[in-house]
Amino acid sequence: MASSTDSFFPAPDAGHLRARLAQAGLRATRQRLVILESLLTLPGHPTAEQVHRQVISQEPSISLGTVYKALDSFVAAGLTRRVAAAEGTSRRYDADCTEHHHLFCTETQEIIDYCDPQLDALIREFFAAKGLHDFQPHSFSLHITGSKVVK
Numbered sequence: 001m002a003s004s005t006d007s008f009f010p011a012p013d014a015g016h017l018r019a020r021l022a023q024a025g026l027r028a029t030r031q032r033l034v035i036l037e038s039l040l041t042l043p044g045h046p047t048a049e050q051v052h053r054q055v056i057s058q059e060p061s062i063s064l065g066t067v068y069k070a071l072d073s074f075v076a077a078g079l080t081r082r083v084a085a086a087e088g089t090s091r092r093y094d095a096d097c098t099e100h101h102h103l104f105c106t107e108t109q110e111i112i113d114y115c116d117p118q119l120d121a122l123i124r125e126f127f128a129a130k131g132l133h134d135f136q137p138h139s140f141s142l143h144i145t146g147s148k149v150v151k
């Protein structure tokens with residue numbers, strides 16, 4: 001199956017999209033399929049507006065409100081995560097629900113995934129040793145703010 005080479009992720013097939021929605025306990029409506037596909041194919045951590053722009057190239061009748069509603073249902077179902085971004089900026093969404101950290105560039109607003117098993121082990125050991133008062137951690141996600149170093 002041909003897919004455009006400028007797209008960062010290969011377009012997932014419809015069966016895969018249906019399976020992901022079913023796993024999350026969501027009905028695979030046509031709108032949800034198109035919205036999930038756009039979320040998965042857009043690189044990085046898109047805003048609802050960016051997802052909407054992508055969606056209307058296929059389904060011009062879908063409103064931004066519908067995109068927001070669908071994304072919120074994905075978040076509630078554990079299919080998507082909402083990513084903390086800078087104050088006052090649009091909500092960002094992450095289709096990758098595996099544990100990872102984020103580097104947030106304050107200049108470009110770019111959110112870069114950051115994975116390091118050694119860091120994860122350090123954090124786990126720290127909280128295992130120190131504990132948290134009246135709080136049981138389930139997962140960890142660091143949000144590191146900074147700016148890209150231009151070489």
Ligand SMILES: [Zn+2]
Nearest residue numbers: 094096100113
């Ligand atoms: Zn991410």
